[in-house]
Amino acid sequence: MWKKTSIIVTMANDNYPNGKRAKTFNNIVETPTKEQIALFTQGLLMLSDGDLLYGTEVIKHNTLDVK
Secondary structure, eight states: OEEEEEEEEEEEOOTTGGGGGEEEEEOOOOOOOOOOOHHHHHHHHSSSSSSSEEEEEEEEOOOOOOO
């Protein structure tokens, strides 16, 4: 059974230690589309201080009932 979906967005910028920073966003829609992820990351880039998108990772968390 679906519990939650998380997305990890990694941004690159010389201002970050090691040049990269990963941020996790929880409780997004169960199955985000590529278009939704693109719009979300574009918004983050617009609000950033010169960041570049390094990558995204979608993680689905499910619960398993043992019977």
